[in-house]
Amino acid sequence: MKTYKFNAVTRVIVLLLVFSMFLALSSCETNLDLNAEKKQATDKTKATNNEVYDLLDFDDRQEFEFAQKGLLEAPEELEIFDDENNLIWSQKALAFVKDTEAADTANPSLWRNTQLNHFYGLFEVTDGIYQVRGYDLTNLTVIEGKTGWIIFDPLSSVETAQASLKLVNDTLGERPVTGIVISHPHGDHFSGIKGVITEEEIIEREIPIIVPEHFEEHAVVEYLYAGNAMNRRADIQYGSHLEFNAQERLAIGLGLKIPTGTGSYISPNKLIIKTGEKHEIDGVNMEFQMTPGTEAPAEMNTWFPDKKALWMAENCNATLHNLYTLRGAQVRDGNAWARYIMEAVTLYGDKAEVIFTAHNWPRWENKVINEYLTNTAAVYKFINDQTLMYINQGYTSNEISNMIKLPDDLEKIWYTRPYYGTVRHNAKGVYQRYMGWYDANPVNLNPLAPTDSAKKFVEYLGDSKKVLEKAYSDFEKGEYQWVAEITRVLIYADPNNKDARYLCADALEQLGYQAESGTWRASYLSAAKELREGKPETPGISGAKSGDMLRHLEPYMVFDYMNISMDSNKAQNLNLKINVNVVNDDSYLLTVNSGVILYQKGITDKNANVTLTLPKQAIALLMAPEGLENEAVQFEGNKEEFMQLYENMVEFDPNFSVIEPK
Numbered sequence: 332m333k334t335y336k337f338n339a340v341t342r343v344i345v346l347l348l349v350f351s352m353f354l355a356l357s358s359c360e361t362n363l364d365l366n367a368e369k370k371q372a373t374d375k376t377k378a379t380n381n382e383v384y385d386l387l388d389f390d391d392r393q394e395f396e397f398a399q400k401g402l403l404e405a406p407e408e409l410e411i412f413d414d415e416n417n418l419i420w421s422q423k424a425l426a427f428v429k430d431t432e433a434a435d436t437a438n439p440s441l442w443r444n445t446q447l448n449h450f451y452g453l454f455e456v457t458d459g460i461y462q463v464r465g466y467d468l469t470n471l472t473v474i475e476g477k478t479g480w481i482i483f484d485p486l487s488s489v490e491t492a493q494a495s496l497k498l499v500n501d502t503l504g505e506r507p508v509t510g511i512v513i514s515h516p517h518g519d520h521f522s523g524i525k526g527v528i529t530e531e532e533i534i535e536r537e538i539p540i541i542v543p544e545h546f547e548e549h550a551v552v553e554y555l556y557a558g559n560a561m562n563r564r565a566d567i568q569y570g571s572h573l574e575f576n577a578q579e580r581l582a583i584g585l586g587l588k589i590p591t592g593t594g595s596y597i598s599p600n601k602l603i604i605k606t607g608e609k610h611e612i613d614g615v616n617m618e619f620q621m622t623p624g625t626e627a628p629a630e631m632n633t634w635f636p637d638k639k640a641l642w643m644a645e646n647c648n649a650t651l652h653n654l655y656t657l658r659g660a661q662v663r664d665g666n667a668w669a670r671y672i673m674e675a676v677t678l679y680g681d682k683a684e685v686i687f688t689a690h691n692w693p694r695w696e697n698k699v700i701n702e703y704l705t706n707t708a709a710v711y712k713f714i715n716d717q718t719l720m721y722i723n724q725g726y727t728s729n730e731i732s733n734m735i736k737l738p739d740d741l742e743k744i745w746y747t748r749p750y751y752g753t754v755r756h757n758a759k760g761v762y763q764r765y766m767g768w769y770d771a772n773p774v775n776l777n778p779l780a781p782t783d784s785a786k787k788f789v790e791y792l793g794d795s796k797k798v799l800e801k802a803y804s805d806f807e808k809g810e811y812q813w814v815a816e817i818t819r820v821l822i823y824a825d826p827n828n829k830d831a832r833y834l835c836a837d838a839l840e841q842l843g844y845q846a847e848s849g850t851w852r853a854s855y856l857s858a859a860k861e862l863r864e865g866k867p868e869t870p871g872i873s874g875a876k877s878g879d880m881l882r883h884l885e886p887y888m889v890f891d892y893m894n895i896s897m898d899s900n901k902a903q904n905l906n907l908k909i910n911v912n913v914v915n916d917d918s919y920l921l922t923v924n925s926g927v928i929l930y931q932k933g934i935t936d937k938n939a940n941v942t943l944t945l946p947k948q949a950i951a952l953l954m955a956p957e958g959l960e961n962e963a964v965q966f967e968g969n970k971e972e973f974m975q976l977y978e979n980m981v982e983f984d985p986n987f988s989v990i991e992p993k
Contacts, residue, residue: 363803365833367863369578369840372435375809376841383439383847387743394649394745398450398692404502405452409466411494411590419592420491422465424575425449425582434577438847444650444750445582445849447692453498456693457640457685459615461503463495468586469519469689471495472642474635476613479509483633483642484689485527487519488592492526508532509613512541514644514689515627516550518594525595525879533597539612542599543621543631550596551884553628555892557659559983565589565658567989570853572860572867579856583849584650584750585690596879603631606674620678622646622671624664626653632675639684641700646672647707649691649745653752654714655760657850662764665715665757672708676701703746710747713737714754718761727770728762749848782992785823795821799830806838811845814838819990822862826991836862858990866986881951886913887930889950890921893976894928896954902926902979907972910935910942913950926979941968 372380409422428449433442451465459475471492472483480499486492500506508528513521524540532538554561566572569589573580580588603619610617620632626645633642645652646668654663686700687693694703714735721731732755741747769775778784792798798821806814818835821828836859843855861867902923909921912935920934935942944965945952952958956977959970966973987993 363799363830363834365803365830365837367833367836370837371578372844373809373841375811376844377435379809379845380433380435380438387440387745387748389439389443391745394447394692397694398447400692400695401455402450403453403455403461404498409451411466411490411592413490413592417591419488420466420494420590421575422449422451422587425587427575427577428581436578436844437581438845438852440748440847441581441750441849441852444584444748447649448582448586450692453502454692456687457638459638460635460640460685460687461499462687462693463498464692465586466495466498467491467519467523468583468589470691471499471523472687472689473499474615475503475506476509476615478613479507481510481512481612481615482508482527483512484514484520484644485511486523486590487594488523488590489526489595490523490592491590492523496527507536508538509536510539510541510615512612512617512633513546513599514633514642515543515630516546516553517627517645518550518554519589520645520689521550521596522594523592524597528597530597533600539601540597540599541601541603541610541612543619543623543629544602544604545623545629546599546602547883548885549628551880551888553660554880555884555888556895559985560987561658561660563985563987563989566867567854567857568657568850570857573853573856578844581849581852582750583853584752585648585652594879596883598883606678620671620675623667625668625671626663628661632671634679636682639682641675641679641683641686643672643675643686643688643704645689646675647686647688647704648751650750651710651747651752651754651757653760654711654757655763656752657756657854662760664764665711665761669708669712669715672704672711676704676708680704706741706744706747710737710741713741714757715761718758719765722762722766727772728759728766731762732756732758751848751850753848753851782823785820788820789824795825795828795831799834802834806834809841811838811841815842822991832862832991836860861990866988868986881954882948884951886911886916886919886947886950887932889953890919890928890930892954893980896980896983897926897928897976898979898981899926902976905975905979907941907975908936908939909973910939911953912942912944914944914946916947923976928976939968941966941970941973943967943973 410418411420413419425445428442428445433439448465454462454464456462461473463471467486467488469484469486471486474481474483486495511524511528528538533540569583570580603621606619606621608619616635616637618634618636620634622630622632622644630644630646632644632646635642654665680701683700684697685693685695686703694700717735718731721734726734735754735758736742737747737754779787789795798817802814802817815835815838818831818838821831822835839855839859843852843859846852846855903926905923905926907923909923911919911921913919917932918935920931920936920939922929945963949961949963952961952964956974958964
């Protein structure tokens with residue numbers, strides 16, 4: 332046999348030709364009927380959704396009774412616009428669910444939850460307590476004081492808060508705001524504050540803004556440090572770029588959506604430190620229960636002894652909540668959540684005649700209230716402890732999420748259904764909280780990056796056309812999760828493989844139609860939309876790095892954010908000493924060590940490369956180079972050396988890729 336020898340150049344050419352053929356083979360389209368159009372529900376999806384009717388008691392109408400009880404006033408149609416006439420909130424868009432059976436493209440249980448969240452207006456909770464519901468993701472709660480309104484959780488946006496308070500004043504008579512209580516530091520509970528009060532009024536009339544201890548720190552940090560990623564993921568979780576209709580967007584359990592209006596912030600002036608603190612605000616007696624580490628790192632419930640009414644903040648809702656939220660956040664403590672709910676039962680359970688919350692609708696009668704509290708606590712305790720039981724048997728996160736299931740009696744309760752959080756992803760959150768990402772299998776210690784892994788998979792699988800044909804066959808069998816997984820591999824190997832994109836989108840779409848969780852539905856359908864149409868051009872949800880929030884940043888938060896933005900590998904030869912003198916606050920020494928920004932409070936260095944002096948209100952100017960041109964920032968020393976920091980900072984893309992390679 333004759334032997335051929337190839338020189339190095341020839342071998343490279345052959346390899347390039349083979350690789351080019353491989354890419355062409357991977358990218359070539361099939362003869363399958365795949366396109367970018369939205370699809371109807373398949374027979375498999377229809378059958379899956381019909382099974383929900385056998386699981387749950389749709390004749391049980393108690394949630395409908397509670398959601399409508401006490402209605403005082405509501406407009407026939409509800410739409411809220413900003414000053415530039417942009418629509419930021421619409422209940423009119425949900426008209427298609429009213430008094431109708433679930434569409435084939437929707438889980439019947441989620442459809443029912445959407446109908447419940449379509450009830451809106453001003454409601455009386457009990458004597459002197461009212462709620463505006465359905466004007467925002469969150470409820471505006473108003474307590475009648477001797478002279479004015481005490482407001483709990485002033486909503487997500489200035490516009491929705493204004494509209495809600497106007498409804499209150501128009502219906503019940505205009506009264507001034509005499510107090511504000513904010514239960515926890517999530518933006519949908521405080522960002523509308525300037526829609527109900529101004530900073531000048533707060534000062535002039537000495538109006539208390541009452542919050543739990545550590546509120547401001549958590550209000551800023553959670554949205555600042557990982558804010559860009561959270562915003563992008565929140566767009567997907569809430570379906571910000573989807574339309575409300577039977578094939579796209581439905582409710583998300585806690586309400587309809589996050590409004591797209593104007594955010595605002597005013598610093599609190601009264602902290603609640605411990606459970607049992609009692610305060611009288613405008614003649615209204617309140618007792619506070621601290622619940623840190625539950626739905627938020629800092630949170631509190633409120634008991635109204637004169638009204639026998641219990642405000643449970645966001646610790647109890649008409650849905651299962653998140654121990655792990657899909658937008659990303661620190662994992663919440665399911666054990667603490669259950670413990671604090673049961674503490675509320677101990678403290679107030681024998682006296683409460685009504686219970687109301689920051690989302691959804693109240694409940695009345697002592698027996699109903701105690702069942703509600705106990706069942707809700709049991710669900711969080713079950714997920715937390717059952718996950719730990721499986722962990723201690725050696726099961727991994729993905730295994731546990733496919734094994735765990737609520738006991739039958741808890742599973743069939745309407746207010747424990749997974750419209751927002753789910754048992755499956757909450758179990759993964761518990762795993763992460765206790766065990767982290769690693770499953771103890773060393774194969775998974777340092778896996779390949781998704782794109783590298785996908786290319787190897789495709790190389791081993793061979794002909795991408797044949798893989799797609801098999802995947803299409805599995806799609807027709809209703810194996811949508813597997814089809815999404817395998818087509819994702821093809822997409823990561825070659826993002827231009829249109830057939831893989833379209834088939835993945837079709838599979839995700841059917842998963843969305845089947846999802847009982849509003850956030851899962853929104854995530855599946857948002858991903859399908861992006862695969863078909865490309866990424867959205869603008870983010871749908873704004874974060875903390877804007878407006879009023881910036882004026883309330885602590886210096887260390889700004890220094891942290893500067894370092895988070897720093898590409899320290901690129902800046903590894905950068906070493907500086909920087910004094911930052913914050914007027915009426917303190918001095919800080921920034922040490923840039925191999926491109927890493929470290930800081931010390933109360934320290935200065937006389938040999939520093941540069942010294943900056945600025946007021947605390949202007950500290951956020953340091954987050955971007957253009958801020959340094961502001962006259963509030965004074966320099967001594969070598970400004971050019973300081974500007975080297977910004978040459979190595981990354982500008983974050985608010986629309987980074989999620990379901991395809993970056």
